[in-house]
Amino acid sequence: MAKVTLNFQPEILRIYENIDIICTVEGIANINPKLTRQWSKGPDLICYNGQSIDSSKYKEILTHGNQFKLQIKNVSESDLDYQYQCRYGFETQAKMLLSKNYLEYPPGNECTVSVEGKNSSLNLTSSKSVGNYYELDLIHQSADKPRCKAEVIVKCKLIQEYIIPTEDLRKCFLKKPPTNLKIVNAAEHTITYGKEGVRIELTCTVKNGIPATTLIWSKNGLTVANSSSDILLYRFIPTRSDHMQNITCYALSDLLTSPLSQTILLDIQYAPDVKIQYKISKQNIRMFCIADGNPNNYTFNDWEHKSEFNEHIRRIHGTPKGHLIINKAQYSKENEDDGIYVCTVSNGVPNMKGKFDQKGQTSIKSIAPPVFVADNKQVQIGHFGKSVEIEIYIYDKLNNSEVVIKSMGTSIMIKAKIKSVQTHDTFHGVYITVPGIKYTFDLDLTSENSFTKYTVEACNDVGCNYFDVQVKSANVGYKSGYNYGWYIVGSLFGGSFILSICLNIYCLVKRKKSSGIVSETPLEIHYDEIGTIHDNSESIQVLSNNAQGAVSIPERHAFERINSHVSDFEQEISSETSLQSLSNSLLNEDGYEHSYETINPENIEIHPYSTVWYNIYENTKICPKEITIKNKGQAIQIDNERGPWLIIYMKNV
Known part of the structure; x- marks a missing residue:
């Protein structure tokens, strides 16, 4: 039969600490876990094969080798003066009595200190067991405090009910807790005001204790600054996320049951965040400018309507509360209200960049049929016998357009080339850039009927729109195929x-050769002033004689006809048609096929923008510089003395 013994650790029992009762089985190397292990307290079974009736009080521990033990937690007087028994198998057992005589109590609250032969009373604040003795923390009670760092003797009652004076020679280290914690620059009601982006300084002070106090700044549960001194400064640049957040200053000391603390609330002013919400109906578009700032008194400026490419279209006046209503007009295009809408608002506080006006924007997209933009050309030019590319530009925010080209109401089976492009349209009278879709149709111009009007139809899930294109020939005079x-x-x-x-x-040329006389009239024509010719026979006679005398013998044949006509002129001088007859006779004999006719100025129809000069050649005679007569190949030169060919005179009335 194996022998079993019991002992306990520690040897001195201390109230409210744990003890272990160790069961040692001699004669074996290791505990057999299949054999019964049992613990009893007096007549009561408290643990069987590791299963405790109260796990918070008793716990069995299997160790290596031939031992197992029972741990009693938080020993109190109710655990003493009982016989504890362990059993291994069914025959081996041992018993032990735990008596109060083994229990040691911590020091009481009665201690005196002797400093240089002078006794003083101390209060015990805490004690700590170290081996077989206690470390004590004492506070001086009387006003006559011992000097620090002096050699002192501490005497205390260590064991309850027994006065056992214990002397301990040690240095004196006086302790006192911190007091009077406060935040210096906190405003009324512990609120500190600030602005976003503007630095804030917070100062926490405390009346320091011994040993030195630890000060801590904490924001949202996180330590942001600390120092072992009686003053702690915290500088930071607040943001809008700091608004209505708490900042706390703590003073920590071992002499305090709980830290000293003071909390302030941050009231941070910041420029508003701006968001836009909208609702679209068949009648109008409603937009709401929502601002979130501190303070919340806002000034809303006019809204700005821009294209998707940030081109300005117009400014629209909204309500004082930041609402905008755009009514859809029947005459306007359905896509004219598309684009970016910008709301501008201010609460008098600048943002981090120093700007007072804050902006928010949203994009409005119409749910409407496709729109033919302003870049489309109604007339497109082609060449007969070749193909022409008809380019069509569509604006469709649904991006599901089907586009066909028709002639005389019949669809032409041409597959269009499709490409996303930037095109242009007119929104509220402003020419802007819009995203579009380009459709290109290759149309063959093979006949006269190809040069006609075509209709382009563009449809999506909402509806359709139409656009007419006239294809004309590049040849301006083209009318038919028989060009x-x-x-x-x-x-x-x-x-x-x-x-x-x-x-x-x-x-x-032939007539001139057959006439025998070729007149060579130089470019220079001389005009001689002859004065006023009176309308009587004597004047005409003198003029005739002068003309005859001026012609030499070789010229006689050339002027015979002139003399005969001058005689006739004298006979008919009394008539108003004398000069007309003379002119006609002279001109009819010049060898031309048709005679010249006298023009009566009264019968001339004057153009309204023409001017007639009646006196520019009055009283003038015209003479040739030289006349050459060709007869049978011989040329006869006329004498230098010249006779007039034509006389112009002013008639006296």
Whole structure:
């Protein structure tokens, strides 16, 4: 039979601490876990094979080797003066009595200190067991405090009911807790005001204790500054997230049952965050500018309407509370109200960049049929026999347009090339950039009927819109497919005209050769002033004689005809048609095919923008510089003395 013994640790029992009762089985190397292990307190079973009736009080521990033990937690007087028994197997057992004589109590509250032969009373604040003795913390009670760092003797009653004076020679270290904690620059009602982006300084002070106190600044449960001194400064730049947050200053000391503390509330002013909410109906668009700032008194400026490419379109006046209502007009395009809407608001507080006006924006997209933008061309030019690219630009925020091209109401089976582009349209009278879709149709111009009007139809889930395109020929005079016939007719007409001119020149030259006289009239024509000619026979006679005398014999034949006509002129001088007859006779004999006719100014229809000068050649005679008569190849020179060919005079009325 194996022998079992019991002992306990520690040897001195201290109230409210744990003890272990150790059961040692001799004669074996290791405890067999299959054999019964049992613990009893007096007649009561408290643990069986590791199963405790009260786990908060008793716990069995299996150790290596031939031992197992029972741990009694938080020993009190109710655990003493009982016989404890352990059993291993069914025959081995041992018993032990735990008596109060083994129990040691901590020091009481009666201690005296002797400093340089002078006794003083101390209060015990705490004690700590170290081996077989206690460490005590004492506070001086009387006003006559011992000097620090002096050699002192402390005497205390260590064991209850027994006066056992214990002397301990040690240094004196006096202790006192901190007091009077406060935050210096906290405003009324422990509120501190500030602005976003502007630095705040907070100062926490305390009347320091011994040993030195630890000061801590804490924000939202996190330590942001600390120091072992009686003053602690905390500087920071607040943001809007600091608004209505608590900041606490703590003073920590071992002499305090709980830390000293003071809390302030941050009231931070900041510029508003701006958001826009909207509702779209068939009648209007409603937008709400929502500002979130401190303080919450806001000033709303006019709204700005911009294109998707930030091009300004217009400014719209909203309500004082930041609401905007845009009514949809029947005459306007359905996409004109699309774009970016910007709300501008201020509460008098600048943001981190120093700007007072804060902006929020939202994008409005219409739910409407596709729109043909302003960049579309109603007339597109092509060449006969070739293909023309008809380019169509669509604005559709639903991005599901189906576009076809029609002629005379019939769809043309042409697959369009599709490309996303930036195009332009007019929104509220402003030409802006919009995102669009470009459709390109390759149309073959194979006949006269190809140059006509085409209708482009664009539809999406909401509805359809239409756009007409006129395809015209690049040839300005194009009318039909027989375009080349006009070139042939024009060529024949031009050739006939040139041939007619050549024939007329040929006939003129031939007539001059057959006449025998070629007049060579120099470019320089001399005009002699002859004064006023009176309308009587004597004047005409003198003029006739002068003309005859001026012609030499070789010229006689050339002027015979002139003399005969002058005689006739004298006979008919009384008539108003004398000069007209003379002029006609002279001109009819010049070898031309048609005679000249006298023009009566009264019968001339004067153009309203023309001017007639009646006296520019009055009283003038015209003479040739030289006349050459060709007869049978011989040229006869006229004498230098010249006779007049034509006399112009002013008639006296």
